Amino acid sequence: MKRIILFPLLLLYTNCILSSLFDKTKVNAGSDGSGLLLLALGGASPNGISAGEPVGGGEVTSAGTTLRSSDGIITIDIPAGAVDETINFTISKITPESSVFPGSFLPTSDAYELLPSYRFKKPVNVSLALNTTSIQGLNLVKSKSLGFSFSSTSSIDNAGRFPSWTAHESKVEGDKVVFSTETFSIFGTATPPAGNQPPINSGAYYYFKPGCAYLPYMVRTQVIDPDGDTVHVYLITGPNNGGAAAIQMTREGLTNWYTANIPYEAMASSGIQMQVTATDSNGQTSFVPSSTIFKYPASSNDPIFIANYDRDQDNDGLLCAWERDNGRSDTNASDVGAATDSDGDGIPNSSDYTPNGEANPNIDSLQIFPAIVTMDISEKVIFGAMASLGGQYRYVNASYSATGIALDGNPVGSMLTATAPSTFQPSNPGTAGVVATVGARNATATVIVKDTRGPNNITNLSAYSISQNKIRLEWTAPGDDGVFGRASIYQIYRSTTVISNNTNCNGVLVNHGLTPKNSGLPERFDVPGLSPNTTYYFCIRAFDDSGNINAWAGTVSATTQSVPDIIPPSDIVSVSATSLGIDKVKLDWVSVGDDANVGIPAAYEIYRSTSPITNDNECRSAVEILNNVTPTAAGTPATFTVSNLADNTVFYFCVVAVDESGNYSKWNSLTTATTARANQAPVVSVVNVLTTINRNPVFFSGSSSSDPDAIACAANANNYVYSWTLLNKPPTSARTSADITGANTLNATFAPDVAGNYVLQLTFTDDKGVCGGTNKLSAKTTTLYADYIGYVNVSYEYATPAGYVYSVPVEGVDYERISQLESNLTPTECNQRPLNNLCVSSTYRLIPDTNGMQVQLYNPPVTDYYLMEQNGYAGIRDGFWTTADIGMPLRFDGNYFFNDPWPNGQLYKRVWNPTVTWTASGNVGFKTDAEWNALQQDVAAGTKRNLVGTRF
Known part of the structure; x- marks a missing residue:
């Protein structure tokens, strides 16, 4: 079907390990080592795209500018601040093949390549005129036209991208498509026929785990359904050359983005195979990549990713992703602790569904995804099994088989058992079944295989x-x-x-x-x-x-049949076109007669196109404009104003006369006019998703938003209006838009008050300046995921040798786990161990509450605390827990933790079961296990302490 080159796009989250690799914005064809460019489009291009003809270009500086092709079809508005340097870009025009775009979208403009490939600091606007003649002649749905791009340059940081054309969120304005982009690449428009269309995966990205060596741990994809159907999106993934599992991807709020984590079992030393499928409510399915299976790291074609991919940097036998998820480091082999990995797969038994190397875990449910697939013979698709036990997800290694006989009697396809046992390779048109089997359970998917052959020829016309x-x-x-x-x-x-x-x-x-x-x-x-x-x-x-x-x-x-009148009207050769603003063109001509220049014709027919009209064939293929022109005698002036045109677009017109017998004049001229520029809407750019694990204010930045046509329109930035609003929040939240600080600026701050999802929207109203139309408004949402590990009300006491000193409660303490050491003991076994032996130790950082933790616990006031869980108890300590201390043997020995970095006499707390009920006690002197147990009994009985907290 479609074959395209692979290029990495890098993610929006940056960590200190990778940031030095992704600090370049400009990428020239043939450059390497930056981590941004995979294959320059000058040396390789997607299937169906060939070398083009030069059609202009221009110089771009930090002040911004507008580039326009010499044929007037593509216009690129570049805002100020989008580049830091002076760059000369070239534009080339390319004629794409009919099958180059996803689904059944057909090209409805030439494609335009802009070089060098470049990543902008702010979005730029692209306007492409549609070929209205093709849309009309093929009976396509113009309102569903989309702008597409194919780029070798990153638009976001710290991630790779699956190979695919990108469908942009587009506006169809008259006879043109408008969209924004952050990279220069190949651009084109495409339009579908009538009927339901499959979803379009508009860019799928794999994210690298912070602290790991180019190890993907999450996939995000943007899915657009042209018909607005409900979409279900799945990540199909597993080890390279192994089986695959289906992971349902979660929609990010109200956006078109979907997310799924890659399971530990898929993170093999051989790499990770991945494919994203999207199915709409009508059973239409698309997948990316389509013509091959993405096998990371080899398919990335990025030498940095390939050379540095390492699932276990410190060679301690533990998977880096598991270590980072459990508060450990993949550069410190000594922090392996008591983690047990019986089958040596890098996943400790505590997180392993098959800890002893079993082929599969026990399951009671099995499904296969995608369940229905329509595909071309050139495509491949990975099938994944989704299994569960008691409603809980289980990763399985299913076996796969294919059934089905093609229309010509041969197999429809087969599974690539040698290299990819869950991958289906079609070989003939027809309907096939793909069966996934796990133990005694199986599930079947339906595959409808088309091929690259067109319809049979029409021979009986x-x-x-x-x-x-x-x-x-x-x-x-x-x-x-x-x-x-x-x-x-x-x-x-x-x-x-x-x-x-x-x-x-x-x-x-x-x-x-x-x-x-x-x-x-x-x-x-x-x-x-x-x-x-x-x-x-x-x-x-x-x-x-x-x-x-x-x-x-x-x-x-x-x-055609003859009529008595066979003399057509004279050809109209004097048509002039005058632009009357952003959406109107006035046409003037000299009237002709009914028979040549004798008499009055029955009517005039007027046609328009965004492609040149130079002869009668091109004229009659163009879009007819209904008119109310009343014909008059030959030689008199005639006029008509064409309305509802797209702005800033080159239009071509023709006028022909017809008599009452159906005789037509001919067209052999060229009439053109360009409508004036209208103000285009600004581009709002915000991060799609933010996360926080406390109630501290979160910074929301819209500084990359832009008004790309500000220079062309001479807009006054002092007239811009920005507004942040809170659209959605958790049911128990008391927050409103009034709680947004800086709500009328591009950059705002907002503090969540409870755990859950918050959706904020930034609106940007521009200034139309000297351009036509009105001031335009754009809006975009961003989702904040607020996740609190805990929020408790804590009472405390400070102990002295003379006895216990009680004080006021400390309320509103958030805490997050920052590291964890654990053995293979169960919680019950852990609680039965002596107090001075390490069993389970997790370290949590307590986050001060402005109204709670800033109290005088001792001199000086303490504002930074750590909760150290051990043997079912926990201690609250002040001080700093350093990286060097993580992994040290910890045991409670009287008034301090043995081998901890803090001197005796500082504040600590003894807490039982910190995630449910809190109690606190302390003593500068030494206490035995028996004394601690007796103290705990007193607390439980309520006879000696009144220090009970409340779980959030």
Whole structure:
């Protein structure tokens, strides 16, 4: 189907280990070592894209500018601050193949490549004029047109990207598509036929685990459904050359982004295979990559990723992702602690579904995803098993088999058992089944395989005249793949010169509005607008839903009926076009007669296009404009104003006269006008997702937002209006938009008050300046995930040798786990151990509350605390817990933790079961286990302490 090069796009979260690798913005073709460029488009390009012809370019500085191709089709508005240097860009025009874009989207403009590949600091606006003639002639749905790009340059940091074309969130404004981008690349527009379309994966990214060596741990993808259908998205992943599991991806709030974590079991030393599938509510499925399986790190084609991928840097036998998730380091082999990994797979038994190397865990439910797939013969798809036990997810290694006989009697396809046992490779058109088996359970997916063949050729087209200006065409509908299925689009041409083969199947592209019937059914269409007593030749070709087209061979013609009047009106040669603003063009011409320049014609027909109209065929293929022009005598002036046009767009027009007998004048001229520029909406740029683990204020930045056409419109930035609002919040939250600090600036702060998801929106209203139209507003949301590990009310006491000193409660303490040491003992076994032996130790940082922790516990006041869990108890200590201390043997020995870094006499607390109920006690002197146990009994009985806290 579509073959494209792979290029890494790097994620929006930066860590200190990787940041030095991703500090370049400019990437020239052929450069290396930056981590940004994989393959320069100058040396390799996606399938269906060939070398183009130069159509301009220009110099861009930090002040910003506007670039426009010499043919006026593509316009790029670059805001101030988008670049730090002076760069000369070149623009080349390319004609894409019909099958280059995802799904059944067909190219409806030329593609334009801009070099060098470049990453901007702010979004830029791209406007591309649509080929309205193609849209009309192929009966496509213009309102669903999208802008697409293919780039070799990163738009976000610290991640890689699956290979695919990117469909941008686009606006269709009249006869053009407008979208924003942060990289220069190949741009084009595409439009689908009528009917339901599959979802479009608009960029899928794999994120690297902080603190690990280029180890992917999470996948995010943006999925757009052209029809607005409900979409289910799955990550199919597993070890390279192994089985795969299906992970349902979670939608990020109200956005089009979906997220899933890669399971530990997929993080193999051989690498990770990945594919993202998206299925809509009508069963339409798309997947990315489509023509191959993404096998990290090799498929990244990035030498940095390939050379530095390491699942276990410190060689302690533990998977780096597991270590980081459990508060450990992958550069310190001595922190292995008591973690036990019986099967040596790097996943300790505590997190391993098959701790003893079993082939599969026990399960009671098995599903396979994707459940229904429609695919081309050039594509491959990974199938993943989703299993559970008692409703809890289990990672399984299913075995896979394929069934199904193709239309020609051969197998539809097979599983690539040698290298990818869960990958299906089609070989023939037809319907197949893919069966996943785990033990006694199995699940089956349905695969419908198309191929790259177009519909069968139309060989029985017939034509006959039914009036002086109409000819009827009849033929048998072709299939989708050969004679099977149903084609998607008809392309009908007529000509007054002979059409005999595929090469000369051209002329006037007939506008028809037909949707092909099922293969073998009769089709009929009456071609209107013909001249009397004229012989016309016809050809018909059909597209399938992947852009494959059949061929034409043969000669089919018919002659319209004669009428007494065979003299057409004279050709109109004096049309002038004047732009009247952003959406209107005035046409003026000299009237002609009915018979040449004698009499008054019956009507005028006016056509427009975004492509040049230089002859009669191009004129009659263009989009007709309904008009109310009243014809007058030859030689008198005539005028008509064309409305509802796109702004800043080059339009071509033609005018022809028709008499009462259906005779038409001819067009052999060139009339063009460019509408004025209208103000375009600004671009709002915010991070899609933020996370926090406390109630501290979170910084929201919209500083990358821009008004790309500010220079062209001479906009006044002092008139810009910014506004942050709180759209959604957890049910128990008391926060409102009034709690946003800096709500009327690009950068704001907001502090969540409870755990949950918060959705904030930034709106940006620009200034139209000297451009037409009005001030425009854009908005974008960002989601904040607030996750508190704990929030408790704590009472405390400070102990002296003379006795216990009680004080006021300390309320509002948040805490987060920052490290953990654990053995293989169960919690029950742990609680039975002597107090001075290490069992389970987790370190938590207590986060001060402004109204609570700033109290005088001792002199000086203490504002930074650590909760140290041990043997079912925990101690609250002040001080600093350093990296060197993590992993040291810890045991409680009287008034201090043995081997801890703090001197005797500082504040500490003895706490029982910190996640549910808190009690506190202390003593400068030594206490035995028996004394501590007796103290705990007193606390439980309420006879000696009144220090009980409340869990959040």
